[in-house]
Structures are given as structure tokens and as C-alpha cells.
Amino acid sequence: MQFPSRALDNFLITPDGSPPARDTITPQSAAEQDFEWGYVLRPAGVEVISVRIQAGWGPLVPWDTDPRTRFSDQPAHWTFEKPPPVMAPAGAVQPAKRASGTVSRPNTTRR
Template sequence: MTAAEHPLPLPAAENALSTRSFIARPNVDTGYTGIHVQLDGVPSHHLPLLLTAYQYKFGRNVEAMCRHLIDDVAVGWDELGTDLLDNAPPALVAALTGGEHWPSRTLDHLVTPDGSPPVRMTVTEATADELDMQWGYVLHKEGIEVISFLHEALGPVVSWSTDPRTAFNAHPAAWSSLGPAPTVRASRARKPQSAPAAAPAKAGVPRAARR
């Protein structure tokens, strides 16, 4: 199976489930400071977008990327979209999306019970647990630290030079700070020999099962 056969999970408005995550920058006082992202927080979705955005949209400028993804957001992100692939080669965009496109959406228009303006959804190392985060993506100079909060509070770093078409493992236990970043999905359980051989599965999550 080639890298081009690993498109991003696609958006599914009809599926209300969420995988909560955040995008952050390192901070000497708080460990890191970032912003909440409500949907699609698994590495197989976020990492291809973030790696491509760094390599093309933001010209390998981590600070410019942090300003766009963290500082310029009033409340938080609902989801990250294919606008982060701007300026990437068409062949790469097609390989990642399969031709689908969806915009990044913010949470600026939330309605609070008392009608007050929504509060910025800031995440720090001290608050990530209490906010029930599932994944964290800290944008370091050398790469993206991926934190799986179902496993531990630290994570391996994915180099900025990593090919965005890499098939990243989305299983929380695979992302240990004691090992390298897992770049292949977990293998499926072996079927009985009597069962017919299955055709190779095409990577990516169907629209209706994405969240």
C-alpha cells in the first residue's frame, strides 16, 4: 500500500461524536499554552494537515503557524480543514484528501446559557486533564509533540520533515514518550485460515464513521 492510498479521514456533519484535542506552543511558565479543537483530534487527521501547513502554507515558520492556529482564534476550533493545505502541490492535496475539501471552522458563534460572550478555550499543561483532553499537539521548533492523554502526559515528537502522507497510528497506547512516533496503523487481528482472504483496506475513515 503506497502513501497515496492513505487519505485523511473525511468530515461527517451527520456524526455528532467528537475527539477533543488542542494545539499548543511551548511555554516556560505553563509547559505549553494552546487552544481547544473540538472534533477529529486523532493523529491520522491532525498530523497530515499540520505537517503540510508547516511545509507549505506557513513556509516552515512555526511562529507564523502558532499565530494562526492559536493566537488569532477568539474562542476555539470546531474542526481543522483543508484550507491548511493551501500552497501544497495538487498531487499531495489529492493524496491526502481524495478530492474532498472542507473549511476550518471556529467556535466563535457559540451561544452560552446566560447569553454572555463565550470564553476563550485555552488549554495548558495544568488544565489539560481537567478539561478532559484526549490528544494534544505541541508545536516545537523541531516538530510536533503528540500527547495521548489516555496513555500519558508526554509524547514523542514527529519531525517537521515527515512526509504528510504517512499513515499515522490513531491508537492512544501507541504514542509513548519512551519510543519513536508510530507511523503505521496497528495490524488487524489474524483471521482463521478457513476465512476467505480480505482485500487490502483503503486507509481513511468513511464519512459517516469519522468522529
């Protein structure tokens, strides 16, 4: 189900008890607040922005990406010109390789 966005005034509690306020992040405020990453929800996926490398835009990770996918955490890999740095999904089983020169024997039960 989808619902329109709405203010969460009744659900958010601030440390000093004041009403919650929106916080707009800009390249300047991100640097001042020591943010490393930004995420923007787009119709086609999640835009990942490495604030240290290129504040303002980044590559798009499509919504249909396997949720087990592992990504590089190196900011230099997350530039707009490059595709997302995807590695094999976590838990993916790689077939075992036999050492060269070994002979495969059928499984037999000895009695």
C-alpha cells in the same frame, strides 16, 4: 509568510455570545474534559501527547514527515520513550507478488 500570534477576538464567536477566553489545558482539566490527545507545535515538529497514557509530553513528529503518512491511533504506541508509530504513507503502492510456482510470460498480443 510568517506572522506573530495575535488574539482572535474579532473572529471567534462563542455559543452564548460572551467574549472568547483562553483555555489552558492541564493533566487534570484534560481528564475532566475527556481529551484523548494533545498537540504542541515545536520548532522541530509536532509533539503528540496521549493524555490517557502520559499527560505532559510525547514523541515528536518532524515537520518534514510525508503528509500521507499513516500513524497508529493506539495511545499505548505514543509514549515519550518510543518513536512515533509510523506506517507506510497512504497511497503507497506495494509491488504485486506472484504466487510461488508461477511462470512469468512476456506480454504478447494475439491476433
